[in-house]
Amino acid sequence: MTVKKPKIVVLGAGYGGLVTVTRLQKALSVDEANIVLVNKNDYHYETTWLHEASAGTLHHDRVRYDVDSVINRSKVEFIRAEVQDIKPDEKKVILNTGEVEYDYLVVALGGEAETFGIEGLKEHAFTISNVNTARQLRDHIDYQFATYALEEDKKDERLTIVVGGAGFTGIEFLGELANRVPELCKEYDIDYSKVRIYCVEAAPMVLPGFDPELVKYAVALLEKKGVEFKIGTPIKGATPEGIIVAKGETETEEIKAGTVVWAAGVRGSSIIEKSGIENMRARVKVNPDLRAPNQEDIFVIGDCSLMINEEINRPYPPTAQISMQQGETVARNIVKLLKGEGDLETFTPDIKGTVCSLGDDDAIGVVFDKKLTGTKASFMKKMIDNRALFMIGGPSLVLKKGKFNVL
Ligand SMILES: Cc1cc2nc3c(=O)[nH]c(=O)nc-3n(C[C@H](O)[C@H](O)[C@H](O)COP(=O)(O)OP(=O)(O)OC[C@H]3O[C@@H](n4cnc5c(N)ncnc54)[C@H](O)[C@@H]3O)c2cc1C
Numbered sequence: 520m521t522v523k524k525p526k527i528v529v530l531g532a533g534y535g536g537l538v539t540v541t542r543l544q545k546a547l548s549v550d551e552a553n554i555v556l557v558n559k560n561d562y563h564y565e566t567t568w569l570h571e572a573s574a575g576t577l578h579h580d581r582v583r584y585d586v587d588s589v590i591n592r593s594k595v596e597f598i599r600a601e602v603q604d605i606k607p608d609e610k611k612v613i614l615n616t617g618e619v620e621y622d623y624l625v626v627a628l629g630g631e632a633e634t635f636g637i638e639g640l641k642e643h644a645f646t647i648s649n650v651n652t653a654r655q656l657r658d659h660i661d662y663q664f665a666t667y668a669l670e671e672d673k674k675d676e677r678l679t680i681v682v683g684g685a686g687f688t689g690i691e692f693l694g695e696l697a698n699r700v701p702e703l704c705k706e707y708d709i710d711y712s713k714v715r716i717y718c719v720e721a722a723p724m725v726l727p728g729f730d731p732e733l734v735k736y737a738v739a740l741l742e743k744k745g746v747e748f749k750i751g752t753p754i755k756g757a758t759p760e761g762i763i764v765a766k767g768e769t770e771t772e773e774i775k776a777g778t779v780v781w782a783a784g785v786r787g788s789s790i791i792e793k794s795g796i797e798n799m800r801a802r803v804k805v806n807p808d809l810r811a812p813n814q815e816d817i818f819v820i821g822d823c824s825l826m827i828n829e830e831i832n833r834p835y836p837p838t839a840q841i842s843m844q845q846g847e848t849v850a851r852n853i854v855k856l857l858k859g860e861g862d863l864e865t866f867t868p869d870i871k872g873t874v875c876s877l878g879d880d881d882a883i884g885v886v887f888d889k890k891l892t893g894t895k896a897s898f899m900k901k902m903i904d905n906r907a908l909f910m911i912g913g914p915s916l917v918l919k920k921g922k923f924n925v926l
Contacts, residue, residue: 530557536556788822
């Protein structure tokens with residue numbers, strides 16, 4: 520009698536999904552399990568580099584690599600498809616190309632932009648979400664500069680760029696933009712003084728949670744490069760002409776802009792909401808072993824998961840760092856379940872630090888409790904980027920895709 524092999528299905532080839540699969544393919548033989556990876560594209564993209572591709576400071580091909588280059592196809596079946604739904608009661612996943620059944624499921628589908636119901640944002644603002652949005656935003660900004668000299672219509676707004684959100688993504692994008700805009704001005708014979716770059720943020724501060732001294736450094740640097748901050752200014756809506764912001768208690772003001780980028784919110788995957796798995800804003804408050812509540816065979820990791828930092832009683836921010844660590848734990852927990860090796864491991868994030876880039880040549884950060892700015896921080900950022908490549912694809916991937924333009 521042949522025993523049916525357990526089937527492990529991993530959804531998403533991002534940071535969390537690929538770490539899970541690369542660890543599982545190492546830990547299990549072909550006789551022990553069927554491992555299936557499902558992803559929309561046949562490539563993985565470095566989400567943490569998308570602000571560079573979006574501003575045009577890094578080509579979009581630099582931020583992605585083939586899934587095939589890091590998985591062992593003799594052990595892992597790769598299905599290129601879009602996940603449309605998860606049916607926990609039937610233990611199956613609905614794809615745009617069919618269905619796939621599972622014994623164990625790992626949901627690692629990443630996050631989606633959260634627009635908090637602000638009118639017009641979905642229709643009129645760009646987001647920094649994947650390779651396609653990055654390419655579209657870069658081309659749009661280029662188009663605005665290229666068209667400036669040719670058309671009189673809406674001339675001044677063409678060169679106004681609004682970035683909604685002074686969190687991590689917004690500030691990293693502004694850092695790239697502030698370096699890219701002078702290049703665009705030179706390329707299209709435009710006087711730099713014609714360009715306006717606004718950062719509009721509802722909260723009363725930039726980079727909440729970051730060390731105030733480092734935030735001061737970042738703001739001063741970006742202001743010096745021409746970024747104008749409008750802090751404590753909620754965006755009320757977006758239109759084809761620009762954005763509407765609050766002015767005082769009751770009034771509003773229009774900022775006309777040729778480019779509006781929304782970088783102020785992330786939620787989990789809409790697939791989670793659709794599936795009926797218990798969630799808050801599409802994120803699952805996972806058990807300590809990373810399983811979804813009341814689901815023995817579903818693990819949720821990365822931006823789809825929600826974990827509370829008990830020290831401050833607030834959720835951990837969604838990061839690649841945590842996603843990858845969760846991938847390692849989930850792989851070990853699945854192996855334990857398959858081999859009947861007792862209690863599952865409890866996941867505790869090990870936060871080594873955070874570095875926020877301010878363009879290719881500058882950054883701010885805290886690493887191992889040490890504050891860094893300038894070239895030291897920028898060097899550290901590149902090392903962190905290279906480490907993510909190393910964790911998934913080893914030294915060969917670092918050599919192929921790594922950042923070595925160290926200052
Ligand atoms: C500009 C920017 C800068 C950032 N900088 C940092 C940083 O410096 N440090 C840090 O730690 N974090 C950073 N983050 C956050 C970090 O990128 C995320 O927390 C991380 O990518 C989440 O990893 P994940 O595994 O959950 O999903 P992801 O890595 O985003 O991967 C999700 C995968 O699922 C696939 N997918 C999604 N939906 C479907 C579907 N329906 N069907 C099939 N496939 C699907 C996607 O194509 C993708 O491959 C940054 C984010 C942004 C946007």
